[in-house]
Amino acid sequence: MIERLKTTFSTAIKNITNPYNLVTLEVEAEKVPDILQFLKNEPDMGFRYLTDICGIHYPHNQGQELGVIYHLHNLEKNIRIRIKTFISSDYPHIPSAVSLYPGANWMERETYDFYGIIFDGHPDLRRILNVDDMVAFPLRKEFPLEDPNRRDKKDEFFGR
Amino acid sequence: MAHIKLNDELEKETITLNLGPTHPATHGVFQNVLEIDGERIVSGVSTIGYIHRAFEKIAEHRPFYQITPLTDRLNYCSSPINNFGWHMTVEKLLNIQTPKRVDYLRIIIMELARISDHLICNGILGVDTGAFTGFLWLMEEREHIYEIYEEVCGARLTTNFGRVGGFERDFNEIAFAKIKKFLKEFPPILKEFEKLFNRNRIFIDRCVGVGAMPAEKALEYCWSGPILRSTGVDYDVRAMNPYSSYEDFNFEIPVGTNGDVYDRFMVRNEEMWQSLRLIEQAMEKISKEPQGVFHADVPEFYLPPKEEVYHQMEALIYHFKIVMGEVPNPATEVYHSVEGGNGELGFYLVTDGGRSPYRLHFRRPSFINYQVFAEMSKGALLSDAIINMSSLNIIAGELDA
Numbered sequence: 001m002i003e004r005l006k007t008t009f010s011t012a013i014k015n016i017t018n019p020y021n022l023v024t025l026e027v028e029a030e031k032v033p034d035i036l037q038f039l040k041n042e043p044d045m046g047f048r049y050l051t052d053i054c055g056i057h058y059p060h061n062q063g064q065e066l067g068v069i070y071h072l073h074n075l076e077k078n079i080r081i082r083i084k085t086f087i088s089s090d091y092p093h094i095p096s097a098v099s100l101y102p103g104a105n106w107m108e109r110e111t112y113d114f115y116g117i118i119f120d121g122h123p124d125l126r127r128i129l130n131v132d133d134m135v136a137f138p139l140r141k142e143f144p145l146e147d148p149n150r151r152d153k154k155d156e157f158f159g160r
Numbered sequence: 161m162a163h164i165k166l167n168d169e170l171e172k173e174t175i176t177l178n179l180g181p182t183h184p185a186t187h188g189v190f191q192n193v194l195e196i197d198g199e200r201i202v203s204g205v206s207t208i209g210y211i212h213r214a215f216e217k218i219a220e221h222r223p224f225y226q227i228t229p230l231t232d233r234l235n236y237c238s239s240p241i242n243n244f245g246w247h248m249t250v251e252k253l254l255n256i257q258t259p260k261r262v263d264y265l266r267i268i269i270m271e272l273a274r275i276s277d278h279l280i281c282n283g284i285l286g287v288d289t290g291a292f293t294g295f296l297w298l299m300e301e302r303e304h305i306y307e308i309y310e311e312v313c314g315a316r317l318t319t320n321f322g323r324v325g326g327f328e329r330d331f332n333e334i335a336f337a338k339i340k341k342f343l344k345e346f347p348p349i350l351k352e353f354e355k356l357f358n359r360n361r362i363f364i365d366r367c368v369g370v371g372a373m374p375a376e377k378a379l380e381y382c383w384s385g386p387i388l389r390s391t392g393v394d395y396d397v398r399a400m401n402p403y404s405s406y407e408d409f410n411f412e413i414p415v416g417t418n419g420d421v422y423d424r425f426m427v428r429n430e431e432m433w434q435s436l437r438l439i440e441q442a443m444e445k446i447s448k449e450p451q452g453v454f455h456a457d458v459p460e461f462y463l464p465p466k467e468e469v470y471h472q473m474e475a476l477i478y479h480f481k482i483v484m485g486e487v488p489n490p491a492t493e494v495y496h497s498v499e500g501g502n503g504e505l506g507f508y509l510v511t512d513g514g515r516s517p518y519r520l521h522f523r524r525p526s527f528i529n530y531q532v533f534a535e536m537s538k539g540a541l542l543s544d545a546i547i548n549m550s551s552l553n554i555i556a557g558e559l560d561a
Contacts, residue, residue: 020252020494049395050382051497052506054521069508071495071523075379075393078400082495103382106531114216129209129560138217145221 001045001079009035024082032068032085033095039072039081040100047072047081053097053107055115057140058086065089066117070097087117089140096122114139174202177542181210185546187284188556192534199541204534208527212560219520223485224250225324227520232318234524235558237280238273238501240309243321245498248403249507250324251456253494258456261449262326263405264442268339269312269321270404270498271435271442275346276305277501278386278428278435281553285425286357288550289366294353301349304342311335325462326455336443343440347433354429364422371536371548373419381532384525385503387552390427391419397499409441421551460487485515502526502553526558 002023006013012031017024027035039047051071059065064086072081087094096119097104108119109128116137119125127134136143180191189210195202215230222230231242244266251258258266279302283295306316312335313321313328322328357363373383375391388395396413398406414430416423455462459478468475481487491513497506506523529552537545 019492022495024493049379051504052508052521052523054508054519056510056519069521071506071508075395075400080495101382102380103528103531106527107382110527127209129212131209138214143217145217 004044005035005038008038022080022082024084026084026086029068029085029087029094032070032083033097033100035083036070036072036097036100039083046074046076047079049073049075050097050101050103050107051080053104053111055111055117055139057089057115059089059141061086063088066092066115068094068111068117089116092117093120094118095120096125098122113137116140173197181207185288185549187550188554188559190554190556190559192537194537194542194545196542199543201537201540201542201545204537204545206530206534208530208559210560211556215561216520216522219517221516223515224517225482227517228322229318229320231522232320233557234522234561235277235501235505235526235555236317237555238277239317239319240269240273240321241277241498241500242505243319244270244404245496245500245505246507247322247324248498249494249496249509250461252496253492253509253511254324254458254461254489256325256456256458256461258326258404259449259453260405260408261446261453262455264446264449265327265331265454266322266404267406267409267442268439268446269309271438272305272308272339272342274435274499274501275432276302277553278432281501281551282353282357282425282428285367285421285547285550286363288547289363291356291360291363294356297349297353297356301342301346304338304345308335308338308342311338323455323462325458330452330454339439339443343436343443347436350429350432357425358429366547367422367425367551368420369418370421370540370544371419371551373536375419377532378419382528383503383532385500385529386427386431387419387424387529388503389413390416390423392417397497397504401497403496403498408445409438411438421547424551487515489513497523500525500558502555502558503529522561524558524561526552526554526556527561530554530559 009031012028013025015026039045051073054069056067066089067084067086070083094117096108106128108122111117112125113127113130114137174195174197177194177196179194180186181189191207192204194204219227219230228243228246231246232239234242279298283298286294309319310316312331313319373391375393378388378391392415394413394415399413411434414427416427463482464475464478469479489511491511493510495506495508497504503525505525508521509517510519512518533549
């Protein structure tokens with residue numbers, strides 16, 4: 001299976017690992033729809049179930065700061081696969097998977113909400129868990145967990 | 161004087177109805193803005209996020225053992241499953257092998273949690289269709305489950321159950337006695353509940369055909385759990401990717417045929433019977449395991465007893481290291497999923513070797529199951545949409561995280 005993926009998408013697949021027996025492909029962002037399409041519709045692939053989509057932020061990876069991670073599941077053969085792709089935070093665009101997996105709708109909205117990753121072609125890309133007028137993307141690493149202006153937790157009040 | 165001309169906006173033929181965020185029929189804090197034409201829903205928009213607490217952000221700033229209480233608050237109707245799911249994720253990351261007895265004890269608690277989750281859902285479905293009796297009948301039983309939790313971990317709802325590697329303490333005699341009592345007393349009550357509902361004319365008229373979902377569409381929308389099984393897909397994480405020694409047990413996965421509210425009700429009822437079977441088998445198996453084993457032998461990750469901390473150097477060091485989060489862990493990524501009350505509850509954990517996760521993502525079944533609700537409700541009666549929502553069993557805590 002992996003051999004077939006390799007021959008079909010030779011250059012798009014950058015890295016293949018297998019942490020804890022879950023095959024993980026790192027792929028190029030623009031090839032994601034093709035690869036998902038292939039994994040879903042090819043008869044001997046059959047990854048028809050989308051388990052999850054989530055984002056990740058590596059602020060120090062120049063040009064590849066933001067990541068999107070897909071978990072797919074082949075329910076007939078009971079195989080899971082993980083697809084990872086990295087994009088620049090200057091131009092955080094990636095093609096949407098909603099037309100392929102309708103269930104990706106809210107997962108992509110959540111990823112947009114927290115990381116500001118724009119899924120091109122998404123039918124309704126709005127914030128989902130945070131308020132609509134929020135400007136920041138709170139799961140990015142530069143966003144502090146607590147309000148830095150809070151006075152009640154300053155060291156001076158605790159004799160430190 | 162001329163008539164005041166109403167503008168087009170006010171002359172529309174549908175009514176905008178704001179259902180939620182705090183409406184008794186939503187059973188949680190979320191909103192649906194519906195356009196209704198008489199009693200029919202024309203369109204709807206679901207808004208969620210009212211109890212979003214940024215667990216994924218908080219988790220990036222906490223050592224592993226402090227994340228357990230966060231998971232409590234996802235699906236708070238079956239928090240032990242979330243707790244153990246998280247512990248098993250960390251154990252998978254650190255390659256910790258838990259003893260069989262721990263696995264079986266966990267299964268007892270997880271299946272009790274599943275029963276308590278399904279009790280609520282099916283009880284409330286009765287309330288939403290106009291029958292309060294069943295709900296009261298079942299709530300008393302949930303109380304007994306909570307008493308078992310209380311005996312083992314001291315808490316009832318948000319349990320913070322167990323530790324990485326096993327349990328904080330062994331189950332005492334009272335706990336086992338309570339489990340045995342529950343196994344004896346619960347089946348007649350569940351039977352009575354089924355007698356009240358399964359062939360009840362009014363209940364069937366309200367539920368059959370409401371919110372029917374084809375299996376193909378359910379899979380496309382990434383459904384999981386009882387509602388997916390009610391459409392006829394036998395996907396259950398416990399059987400597909402067994403964790404905590406589920407492979408040692410005999411149990412069946414009930415499936416429905418057309419995924420309507422009635423099928424979901426029946427699937428949940430049958431799952432409760434299967435859970436009872438699992439608990440009985442686990443009790444049987446535990447009696448054959450060596451007594452007193454309640455955690456894995458991993459001093460680097462499992463806190464030593466306090467008496468040892470005060471008297472032994474080793475224990476003191478481990479205690480300090482665990483509490484301060486100074487335990488080394490590999491820089492890798494791991495996905496682990498368990499069958500929660502509502503479906504596949506997944507934990508995607510990325511570590512960089514530090515004391516807290518670099519990234520922790522919860523695959524929350526309620527969040528993913530709920531997204532198709534607005535679309536399902538198009539053309540439905542308002543009263544049908546309410547019971548459809550009720551039997552999707554959306555738990556706001558899990559929805560928003």
